[in-house]
Amino acid sequence: MTDLAQKTDTPPLNFGVIVFPVFQALDAFGPLDALNTLAYEFPLNLAIIAETLDPVSTKPPVVVSQNINPRSNFSESIVPTHTFDTAPPIDVLLVPGGKGTRDPKTVQGAIDFVAKVYPSLRYLITVCTGAGIAARAGVLDGRRATTNKMNWATSIAHRKEVNWIAHARWVVDGNIWTSSGVSAGLDVVFAFVAEVYGKKAADNVANILEYERHTDSKWDPYAELYGLKDSSAS
């Protein structure tokens, strides 16, 4: 058995998730809770990686032009376990999206981290506008990928070297799995678990979460809802 075959036969052990201010909670916690549950059956580790070890909040800034209600005070904070500088070796990196991805100051650290670690990853999974982070890291150049559908134009403008697929719940190209907006993170991670850990494991976790998953990567009423077309790499 070659090293490569051996590596392929052993399911990934070490997961990482990037968090940054104003990440979208479900982008991260949908996939993470499926993996929390998978971790009952398979040995899995998780590193939660951010700029610093301070709690990272979903709290949006008050931006009246984006219809963010300045009278609301509604957010949650997650606690990182590692920084971009102290992250352990990772097999699978999960990159959520959220309004924070629009602010270069907020996400530059995440972009640099993805660019740095991608060569050593076995898989990269992005949810929603997390694809825009991967795109800016340059790792999607020449690849097929998808992203959030409501903020499509903003997302794909990050990088024209990507073959952006509008009509897709998720897209797999090589070892990069990109998904559509927010709740699509659940479907992409279940598809990933089915492919890498086996369909039985994915079905088992879905039945525990009582989640009726979309198993067709082309299912995407939101591309139509928002009137989108594919954008070929230029």
Place this chain on the structure above:
Amino acid sequence: MTDLAQKTDTPPLNFGVIVFPVFQALDAFGPLDALNTLAYEFPLNLAIIAETLDPVSTKPPVVVSQNINPRSNFSESIVPTHTFDTAPPIDVLLVPGGKGTRDPKTVQGAIDFVAKVYPSLRYLITVCTGAGIAARAGVLDGRRATTNKMNWATSIAHRKEVNWIAHARWVVDGNIWTSSGVSAGLDVVFAFVAEVYGKKAADNVANILEYERHTDSKWDPYAELYGLKDSSAS
């Protein structure tokens, strides 16, 4: 206009969510992220309430008999904003479930808090085995309610005075909304938003989250999967 009518005409402003060790992440973060997004349009506040202000982890204890893999280290921690003693007035209380609900030491504080605040709430929403917390608080006595389907027998055993409905994605009885396992929390909160903030608001949030919600409260393939029957109050 009477005080009551006035109260009913004003949508709820102040939400609270209870967290306790080994809560199920998606039970909380599914509903919370829908509400995070609703809070762009409506003024909403959130208090995250726990025994202490220390971060609260989803990390399960090593329990070989429950097939929890002792080789995994996979969890997330959320930061409370209030304790059971310092919680502000709440209109809507959200109670997630999770393996922590099985440990009386872990959840007694949550049970006592629900019993204490229920009379002053406008609505109580439970997800998954969070119904078992509400049941033990006595607030479901004589009511129709549902809970997690895989752990049905354990959940309903907490309180025989409840009319446990096996075949339901969610159940509404008076001002208490109880839902089935984990991902059902998304559907119950969307149904709640549609009822209380309007169908347009619910559809808008669902389209932002790209979430195809179950709008039929009777949709429940998991009751059949786990071979369940209703259990009338005794």
